[in-house]
Structure formats: C-alpha cells, structure tokens
Amino acid sequence: MKTLVTRLGLSEEEMAERKQYLELGERDCEVLRAMNEQLGEHGGGMADSFYAHLLKYPELGERLGDHAALQRLKQAQAVYFRGLTAGRYDMDYVEDRLRVGVAHQRIGLDPKWYIGAYRKYMSYLLPVIHDLYAGDRERTIAACDALFKVISLDMGLALDTYFEVDRQEILRHKEYAEQIISGLPAGLIVLDEQLLLRSINPAMRRLLDLGPRPLAGQHLSAVIDDPALADKLAQVQGGGTPALDILIRRDVQGEERYIDFHLARLQLGASHVILIIGGDVSERIRARAELRESEERFRLTFSMAGVGLAHLSVDGRILRSNRRLQDILGYSEDELRTIDYDEITHPGDRGKGRELLDRLLRNEIESFANEKRFRHKSGRYVWSNFTLSLVRREDGSPRYFISVIEDITERKQTAEKLIHLAQYDALTQLPNRTLLQDRLLQAVSHAGRNRGRLAVLFLDLDRFKDINDSLGHAAGDTMLRQIAARLSMQLRESDTVARLGGDEFVILLRDVQKDEQVAAVARKILDAVTRQVTVGGVEFMPTCSIGISIYPKDGRDGETLLRNADAAMYRAKENGRNSYYFYSEGLNEKLLHRLHIESGLRHALEQNEFSLHYQPQVDAVSGEVVGVEALLRWKPSSGAPVGPDEFIPIAEETGLIVPIGEWVLREACAQAAEWRRDGIAPLNLTVNVSLRQFRSDIASAVATVLRDTGFDPRSLTLELTESVLMESPELVEETLQKLKALGVRIAIDDFGTGYSSLAYLSRFSIDTLKIDRTFVLDLPDSRDDVAIVKAIVALGKALNLSVVAEGVETAEQADLLRGERCDVLQGYLFGRPLPPQALRERLLDARAVLT
Ligand SMILES: Nc1nc2c(ncn2[C@@H]2O[C@@H]3COP(=O)(O)O[C@H]4[C@@H](O)[C@H](n5cnc6c(=O)[nH]c(N)nc65)O[C@@H]4COP(=O)(O)O[C@H]3[C@H]2O)c(=O)[nH]1
Structure with a gap:
C-alpha cells in the first residue's frame, strides 16, 4: 500500500492540498465526528440496504461472492461508513481508503458501481441527517456539506486507485509486449502514417547497426534510406497490398549484408501503423550464391573434364554425358541417352565388375574401377579405365551413378607393344628367350602331369658368322628372317620356334612319342634350311646343325633341356655340320672341354702360349730340304699341349684364327728371314691360311708382314684348303689376285678331299697341289690310292703346277711318289715338325754335309 501511496504521490502535503481544495477543514471534522456518534445505530441498516441494492444487479452478485464473503463485506462496509464520518482523515485513513479501492478494482467493481453505491449511501443518510438535526437548517447544511467534502475526498482517492491500478495494468501489458518485441529474433519497426518511427526493437537496431541512440519520432529515412523500400512503403501506405517483401543489400561495417524486409499495414481505428519486420538473410543468400557457384563449377568441370563423365540412372541408362565421353565413344549426347553401357561393352567384358556393382549398391564400397572395352560408334573398341560411384538420396536409396571413363587405348597398345617387345624377337618376330622359357615351363609341367614327352631342338646356322663378317649385318639379318620363316612353316601351331639371339634358334615340339618322330622333324628342318638363299645379291646354300634333347630322359626342366640340346648341337657341328644329333650322357663333358679350350684360346696370344714348329719339305729327287711348313703349337700355361686339329676349328669358329693366323705369318716370316741372315740357303716357307683368315683381308695382312719382316714374298707359299676356293668365286679371285700381285705362291x-670342281685350278693362279696324306698312307698297296696319286700328279704336271705329297712315312711311299715325278715330299720320313732351334741345327748340319 505504501508503494501505491508513493506512486499516487499522496504525501501529507498532497493530502493537505486536496483537503484544502475541498475546503475540508477542522470544523467539518467536528461536525462529522458529532454526527458519527449519532449515526452509530444506523451502521448495520445502512450496510444491509446498501448490499440489497447492489445484489439487484446479477453482474455484481457474481462479484460479491457467496454468503460468507458477503457478510465479511457488509462488516467491512459498516466499518468503512463509520470511518467516513470519524473525522480523522490522516495518512492511515488514506491507506484504508486505497485498500478498499484496490479490493474493489480487484473484484472488478467498476467506478460506476462504486459511485452508484455512494449515491445510495447519501440517499439513505439525507433523511437520517434531516431527522437528526430536527429541521435545524444550518446544522443540517453543515453536516451535508462536510459529508459531501469527505465523500469527494474519498471518491478522489478511489478514482485515483482505479486509475493507478489500471495504469499499472496497462504498463504491465506494455512492458510485456515490449519484452516480446525486443526479444524477437526478427527486427521490427513500427511507423506511424507519417513514416515516423514509433518504435524499433533491438534486433532491428542490430540489423541496421544503429546502436542505442534514441530514434522514436524520427523519419524512417534516418535509419533506412533505400529507394526500393520507399517505393514499397508507398504501396503499403496506399493500402492496396496488405504485405510486401523486399530484399535490400546493405554495407554494415564494411560487410555485405542482405536484409529481407516484410512490410505490413496495421489498421488501428481510423489511423494505421506500418510494421517493418526484417531478418538477416545474408547467410541464406550467400549459401544460395555458393550453391549456384558450385553448380556452375560442377557444370563447367563436368563439361570440360579431360575424362569421359556420365550420370547413369540406377537401371543403367545414360542421363547426362560430357563432351569428352561423346568424343571417346563417338556418339552425340542425344544418342548416348538412348544407349546403355551394356549394349556397347565388349562381350568379353560384360559381366566384369558385377560383384563390385552389387557391393556398391549394398553400400559396402564407395566406388570401384576396372578396365573395360567399349565399342566406338565406328565399330572399333576403345580400352577404358571405367570408374563407377553412386550418389544416394538422403534416405540412403540409390539416386544415380557417376561413371568416369578414361580412354587408355594408347596406354594399352603401348603396354601390349612392350609386352610383345619383351617376349618377341624384333628381327624375326619369333618368341624370344623369355617367352621360350615360359613356354618350356608350361610344356614341361604339362608333360609332367600327362607323362608325356617333348623335344627341344637347338639349331645353329653353320658358318653364319662368315656371312655377317663378309656381307655385313644387314645381309645377316635378311638371312635370319628367311630362316625364321622357313622354320615356322615346318611346324605345327602347338610347337614353338624361338630365336635365342645370333644365329641360334630353338624349336619346342610337344607331345612327341618316339625319337624317330623327332629325327624326322629334324631332317625336315635341315631340308627346309638347306635351300638356296640370295642375300645381298649373293647366293648361299645355308645349312644348320641341330642338337636334340628329350623330356624327361635328357632333363626334367627347361634349362637342362636347353643346355643339353645346345651340347648336342655342338656335337652335330663336330660331326660335319648340316646334321642333327641327339643328346647323350657325356656330351656335356666334351662341351665343357671345348668351352675350356675356347676360353684358353682367348688369352693364348697375350700369354705367349703359341709357338711354331717347322716341318721340312725335301726335293723328291735330290732329297735336299727346299722348304718348311710352319705348324702351330699351343701349350696353355695351365695345362697340357693341345693339338691343332682340336683347337684350330674352335679358333676358326670363334674368329680368333684371324689374329692368331696373323701372328703365325709374322712369326714364320721373321724366323725364315732370320735363318736367311744366318746363312741358311733360301727356303720356301709354307704357312696355312684358314677360310676365316682368307676373308679378313688377308692380302693387306700379308703385305704388312712382308714389309715388316723383309721376307722375300717369292719364298712364301700360302696353303689354302679346297673349301676356301669353294667360297664365292669373285671374292676368291680378287683376293688371290692381290696375293699374287704381292709375289706370294x-x-x-x-x-x-673336297668336292669342288677342277675348274678353279685353271681359273685361279694356283702354284702348288698338295696330295693329302690320306692318299699317301696306304701307298703303294692301295691300288685306288696309287691311281689317285698318279692322277693328281698328272693333273699338276698338265697344269704346270708343282706337286707336294705330305704324310710320307716310308721309303716305299717316297719311291713311288718320286717315280710318279712328284716334286716335293714331306713327312716323318724326312723329318717331324721341329722347334726353330732344332730345325736350324738340322739345316746347318745338312749344309755342313753338303759342303
Ligand atoms: N700321320 C702323319 N702326320 C704327319 C706326317 N708328316 C706331317 N704330319 C702332320 O700333318 C699335318 C700337316 O699339316 P696340315 O695338313 O696343313 O694340317 C694342319 C693344318 O690344317 C692345321 N694347322 C697347323 N698349324 C696351322 C696354322 O698355323 N694355321 C692354320 N690355319 N692351320 C694350321 O692343323 C693341321 C694339323 O697339324 P699338325 O697336327 O701339326 O699336323 C701336321 C703334321 O704334323 C706324317 O708322316 N704322318
């Protein structure tokens, strides 16, 4: 109550002022006090009649409550009436009055009822007063006047209470509304018809960055100055549109912000207000812009991507495709829409990835990739690296697939080429050693499982090195290609012909039953190879040697089979070339021995392991030594001497004979020149020249040696075998002419012993014929040999050639040869090949005997 008193400003001074204004003085108080005592007996009746009147109005009845409440009210009313005329109107009195006012206001007793009740009180009291003062006009008027004054004071207080309580109520509502408005997340401005701000909430202040400055009464343009808004406001003002939306971009503290304003008109009686509700939609706008941007980015990435991209429906139709995919597959976007991938997938790749696709659909993997071939519109196939991923809806159900197709055709072709290069011989296109080993492995394990047999044929061309050396590599290559083609034609699909390198080929025959069968194939191959080839304009009759090993008896793995076939091939070569040979145990030892010799030979020259022996040649008639034949000896530092019959063919094959032969020539010429200087009569020096040497520009080698040693060319005889002369006639003729020009014989x-025609004897300028010792051996007993010797000597005489017989071991042989007019004899009968020193002594001795 004290608060109410304070709020109403009812201080002692105020009350004094009110009383003064109502002219309520002490005299009135005395009148009222005097009356109060006499009114005491009317208190109850007054309250009864008062309430009886009130209860006539049902609306009031409800408010006054039940019987008990009514009794309490009546008593309170009686106290009130007594207080009214008690004559003490101090602050306690004021509080009492206010309390009653508050109680009335609370039960909803409007002032009209209150004032009406006073009227009832007054109407009751006036006759009572009249009776009380028994017509004393002055006292009656004084009492009524005092009563009016105090009632007016009371009413004033009651009305103040009503107003104040109402005001408080209104203030509470207002505060409530303001709390709601200021708590709103949306900004709110209320404008009057003149667009002056009535209120603006904190959210709107924040939106517009206005701070706390007072804004009420200011024009809207002071806070938002935007023509678009002004335009919309005009529409809302006009009343045509009840609500409008507008988006405004503002710069707030350097930051771009978008505010969505919602304008509404609110009619309040005859006037109206305008509500502007605003919200910051920058995030939404930004998100939308970002989405648009990302969609644009995606669109660009999709269409410009360097790989083929497509969106596929869950049932596999192409919904959308990019440019690259259209290029890769050769179809337009519209055509692709009518195609599904399966249709254009290579039949061999169709089921590929099925399991992965199921896993993708079951959400076990996010994507998968595999390599597939797709049919280009032109019909050719394109190799692709195909990746598929799945885009799902929010509920997890499949929405569409994204496929990425990368054209890897070129990469595949390169890889295939590389594989081909790695497995095939570039020159002949035959499988190379790697692929052969692979096939051998397969064949061996297949044969092992099926108790089968297979054959490995190791083939080496005879004298291929000579072709390479004399005609060059291009010619050699042509020859190899031709041989490769011939070999391939001889074999079945299931067999393999491989080239190991150089002139070595290997043939793998599967499912062979008997050795005869293999031998038949080997013969067929020999026949096929031995057919004339024209290489570099020169005609050749190639031959080859074949070594054969059989699984399982000659080896249980590819490597052993190859090694043993190789050993057998060497044996075939030793046997006279153009033949085949089956591997047998012990062959490897021979091969090892051969390899041993070969490697020893490579160092023999530099290790000074060679020496020369000289075998005398005597005049058949006088018995005088007229010449010597230089014969090569090799004593490896690490072992026993090796005979020339053994190492010369190897030196020949490996080409080592060229430097070795040159050494022989130089050594022999130097030796003979030395003997000459020692005073030994001029001797004819015979030096053997092999085919290989003959081809390697022998003429210039001889010229150099003769110049270096100063040996007389006319005393030098070069001994060639018939096989040398069987070489290409042009080459032989040219070389022989050069040698003759040097003056050598x-x-x-x-x-x-050879097969050559006799024609070359006259065609080439030959000086000497040497009768092979095999014809001399059985003289004079063998009539055939006697006949041959006679024929050779006769031929030599007829062609004016000197004839030498070698291998003369007995006097009978010598007699017969002498009798046939053979010119020179050579053999153990006249002397074995001797080291230079021994020969020197012998020659010096002979000279001593002669002199
Ligand atoms: N049974 C028997 N044999 C006799 C008799 N008189 C000589 N001989 C042997 O017969 C061979 C004669 O040499 P060839 O026919 O040129 O046969 C030579 C020749 O073809 C080759 N050779 C030797 N030295 C050289 C060389 O420096 N260069 C080349 N390219 N080949 C050579 O090696 C072959 C063998 O030479 P050698 O072992 O020294 O064997 C020599 C010699 O020792 C005889 O009365 N009875």
Whole structure:
C-alpha cells in the first residue's frame, strides 16, 4: 500500500492540498465526528440496504461472492461508513481508503458501481441527517456539506486507485509486449502514417547497426534510406497490398549484408501503423550464391573434364554425358541417352565388375574401377579405365551413378607393344628367350602331369658368322628372317620356334612319342634350311646343325633341356655340320672341354702360349730340304699341349684364327728371314691360311708382314684348303689376285678331299697341289690310292703346277711318289715338325754335309 501511496504521490502535503481544495477543514471534522456518534445505530441498516441494492444487479452478485464473503463485506462496509464520518482523515485513513479501492478494482467493481453505491449511501443518510438535526437548517447544511467534502475526498482517492491500478495494468501489458518485441529474433519497426518511427526493437537496431541512440519520432529515412523500400512503403501506405517483401543489400561495417524486409499495414481505428519486420538473410543468400557457384563449377568441370563423365540412372541408362565421353565413344549426347553401357561393352567384358556393382549398391564400397572395352560408334573398341560411384538420396536409396571413363587405348597398345617387345624377337618376330622359357615351363609341367614327352631342338646356322663378317649385318639379318620363316612353316601351331639371339634358334615340339618322330622333324628342318638363299645379291646354300634333347630322359626342366640340346648341337657341328644329333650322357663333358679350350684360346696370344714348329719339305729327287711348313703349337700355361686339329676349328669358329693366323705369318716370316741372315740357303716357307683368315683381308695382312719382316714374298707359299676356293668365286679371285700381285705362291692343301670342281685350278693362279696324306698312307698297296696319286700328279704336271705329297712315312711311299715325278715330299720320313732351334741345327748340319 505504501508503494501505491508513493506512486499516487499522496504525501501529507498532497493530502493537505486536496483537503484544502475541498475546503475540508477542522470544523467539518467536528461536525462529522458529532454526527458519527449519532449515526452509530444506523451502521448495520445502512450496510444491509446498501448490499440489497447492489445484489439487484446479477453482474455484481457474481462479484460479491457467496454468503460468507458477503457478510465479511457488509462488516467491512459498516466499518468503512463509520470511518467516513470519524473525522480523522490522516495518512492511515488514506491507506484504508486505497485498500478498499484496490479490493474493489480487484473484484472488478467498476467506478460506476462504486459511485452508484455512494449515491445510495447519501440517499439513505439525507433523511437520517434531516431527522437528526430536527429541521435545524444550518446544522443540517453543515453536516451535508462536510459529508459531501469527505465523500469527494474519498471518491478522489478511489478514482485515483482505479486509475493507478489500471495504469499499472496497462504498463504491465506494455512492458510485456515490449519484452516480446525486443526479444524477437526478427527486427521490427513500427511507423506511424507519417513514416515516423514509433518504435524499433533491438534486433532491428542490430540489423541496421544503429546502436542505442534514441530514434522514436524520427523519419524512417534516418535509419533506412533505400529507394526500393520507399517505393514499397508507398504501396503499403496506399493500402492496396496488405504485405510486401523486399530484399535490400546493405554495407554494415564494411560487410555485405542482405536484409529481407516484410512490410505490413496495421489498421488501428481510423489511423494505421506500418510494421517493418526484417531478418538477416545474408547467410541464406550467400549459401544460395555458393550453391549456384558450385553448380556452375560442377557444370563447367563436368563439361570440360579431360575424362569421359556420365550420370547413369540406377537401371543403367545414360542421363547426362560430357563432351569428352561423346568424343571417346563417338556418339552425340542425344544418342548416348538412348544407349546403355551394356549394349556397347565388349562381350568379353560384360559381366566384369558385377560383384563390385552389387557391393556398391549394398553400400559396402564407395566406388570401384576396372578396365573395360567399349565399342566406338565406328565399330572399333576403345580400352577404358571405367570408374563407377553412386550418389544416394538422403534416405540412403540409390539416386544415380557417376561413371568416369578414361580412354587408355594408347596406354594399352603401348603396354601390349612392350609386352610383345619383351617376349618377341624384333628381327624375326619369333618368341624370344623369355617367352621360350615360359613356354618350356608350361610344356614341361604339362608333360609332367600327362607323362608325356617333348623335344627341344637347338639349331645353329653353320658358318653364319662368315656371312655377317663378309656381307655385313644387314645381309645377316635378311638371312635370319628367311630362316625364321622357313622354320615356322615346318611346324605345327602347338610347337614353338624361338630365336635365342645370333644365329641360334630353338624349336619346342610337344607331345612327341618316339625319337624317330623327332629325327624326322629334324631332317625336315635341315631340308627346309638347306635351300638356296640370295642375300645381298649373293647366293648361299645355308645349312644348320641341330642338337636334340628329350623330356624327361635328357632333363626334367627347361634349362637342362636347353643346355643339353645346345651340347648336342655342338656335337652335330663336330660331326660335319648340316646334321642333327641327339643328346647323350657325356656330351656335356666334351662341351665343357671345348668351352675350356675356347676360353684358353682367348688369352693364348697375350700369354705367349703359341709357338711354331717347322716341318721340312725335301726335293723328291735330290732329297735336299727346299722348304718348311710352319705348324702351330699351343701349350696353355695351365695345362697340357693341345693339338691343332682340336683347337684350330674352335679358333676358326670363334674368329680368333684371324689374329692368331696373323701372328703365325709374322712369326714364320721373321724366323725364315732370320735363318736367311744366318746363312741358311733360301727356303720356301709354307704357312696355312684358314677360310676365316682368307676373308679378313688377308692380302693387306700379308703385305704388312712382308714389309715388316723383309721376307722375300717369292719364298712364301700360302696353303689354302679346297673349301676356301669353294667360297664365292669373285671374292676368291680378287683376293688371290692381290696375293699374287704381292709375289706370294698359293698351294691347295688336302687336294682331292673336297668336292669342288677342277675348274678353279685353271681359273685361279694356283702354284702348288698338295696330295693329302690320306692318299699317301696306304701307298703303294692301295691300288685306288696309287691311281689317285698318279692322277693328281698328272693333273699338276698338265697344269704346270708343282706337286707336294705330305704324310710320307716310308721309303716305299717316297719311291713311288718320286717315280710318279712328284716334286716335293714331306713327312716323318724326312723329318717331324721341329722347334726353330732344332730345325736350324738340322739345316746347318745338312749344309755342313753338303759342303
Ligand atoms: N700321320 C702323319 N702326320 C704327319 C706326317 N708328316 C706331317 N704330319 C702332320 O700333318 C699335318 C700337316 O699339316 P696340315 O695338313 O696343313 O694340317 C694342319 C693344318 O690344317 C692345321 N694347322 C697347323 N698349324 C696351322 C696354322 O698355323 N694355321 C692354320 N690355319 N692351320 C694350321 O692343323 C693341321 C694339323 O697339324 P699338325 O697336327 O701339326 O699336323 C701336321 C703334321 O704334323 C706324317 O708322316 N704322318
């Protein structure tokens, strides 16, 4: 109550002022006090009649409550009436009055009822007063006047209470509304018709960055000055549109902000207000812009991507495709829409990835990739790296697939080429050693499982090195290609012909039953190879040697089979070339021995392991030594001497004979020159020249040696075998002419053992024929040999050639040869090949005997 008193400003002074204004003085108080005592007996009746009147109005009845409440009210009313005329109107009185006012206001007793009740009180009291003062006009008027004054004071207080309580109520509502408005997340401005701000909430202040400054009464343009808004406001003012939306971009503290304003008109009686509700939608706008941007980015990435991209429906139709995919597959976007991938997938790749696709659909993997071939519109196939991923809806159900197709055709082709290069021989296109080993492995394990047999044929061309050396590599290559083609034609699909390198080929025959069968194939191959080839304009009759090993008896793995076939091939070569040979145990030892010799030979020259022996040649008639034949000896530092019959063919094959032969020539010429200087009569020096040497520009080698040693060319005879002369006639003729031009003589060794025609004897400028010792051996007993010897000597005489017989071991042989007019004899009968010193002594001795 004290608060109410304070709020109403009812201080002592105020009350004094009110009383003064109502002219309520002490005299009135005395009148009222005097009356109060006499009114005492009317208190109850007054309250009864008062309430009886009130209860006539049902609306009031409800408010006054039940009987008990009514009794309490009546008593309170009686106290009130007594207080009214008690004559003490101090602050306690004021509080009492206010209390009653508050109680009335609370039960909803409007002032009209209150004032009406006073009227009832007054109407009751006036006759009572009249009776009380028994017509004393002055006292009656004084009492009524005092009563009016105090009632007016009371009413004033009651009305103040009503107003104040109402005001408080209104203030509470207002505060409530303001709390709601200021708590709103949306900004709110209320404008009057003149667009002056009535209120603005904190959210709007924040939106517009206005701070706390007072704004009420200011024009809207002071806070938002935007023509678009002004335009919309005009529409809302006009009343045509009840609500409008507008988006405004503002710069707030350097930051771009978007505010969505919602304008509404609110009619309040005859006037109206305008509500502006605003919200910051920057995030939404930004998100939308970002989404648009990202969609644009995606669109660009999709269409410009360097790989083929497509969106596929869950049932596999192409919904959308990019440019690259259209290029890769050769279809337009519209055409692709009518195609599903399966249709254009290579039949061999169709089921590929099915399991992965199921896993993708079951959400076990996010994507998968595999390599597939797709049919280009032109019909050709394109190799692709195909990746598929799945885009799902929010509920997890499949929405569409994204496929990425990368054209890897070129990469695949390169890889295939590389594989081909790695497995095939570039020159002949035959499988190379790697692929052969693979096939061997397969064949061996297949044969092992099926108790089968297979054959490995190791083939080496005879004298291929000579072709390479004399005609060059291009010619050699042509030859190899031709041989490769011939070999391939001889074999079945299931067999393999491989080239190991150089002139070595290997043939793998599967499912062979008997050795005869293999031998038949080997013969067929020999026949196929031995057919004339024209290489570099020169005609050749190639031959080859074949070594054969059989699984399982000659080896249980590819490597052993190859090694043993190789060993057998060497044996075939030793057997006279153009033949085949089956591997047998012990062959490897021979091969090892051969390899041993070969490696020893490579160092023999520099290790000074060679020496020369000289075998005398005597005049058949006088018995005088007229010449010597230089014969090569090799004593490896690490072992026993090796005979020339053994190492010369190897030196020949490996080409080592060229430097070795040159050494022989130089050594022999130097030796003979030395003997000459020692005073030994001029001797004819015979030096053997092999085919290989002959081809390697022998003429210039001889010229150099002769110049260096100063040996007389006319005393030098080069001994060639018939096989040298069987070489290409042009080459032989040209070389022989060069040699003749140097002044050296030419002898044919082993005459009669070869197959060549006799024509070359006259065609080439041959000086000497040497009768092979095989014809001498059985003289004079063998009539055939006697006949041959006679024929050779006769031929030599007819062609004006000197004839030498070698291998003369007995006097009978010598007699017969002498009798046939053979010119020179050579053999153990006249002397074995001797080291230079021994020979020197012998020659010096002979000279001593002669002199
Ligand atoms: N049974 C028997 N043999 C006799 C008799 N008189 C000589 N001989 C042997 O017969 C061979 C004669 O040499 P060839 O026919 O040119 O046969 C030579 C020749 O073809 C080759 N050779 C030797 N030295 C050289 C060389 O420096 N260069 C080349 N390219 N080949 C050579 O090696 C072959 C063998 O030479 P050698 O072992 O020294 O064997 C020599 C010699 O020792 C005889 O009365 N009875």
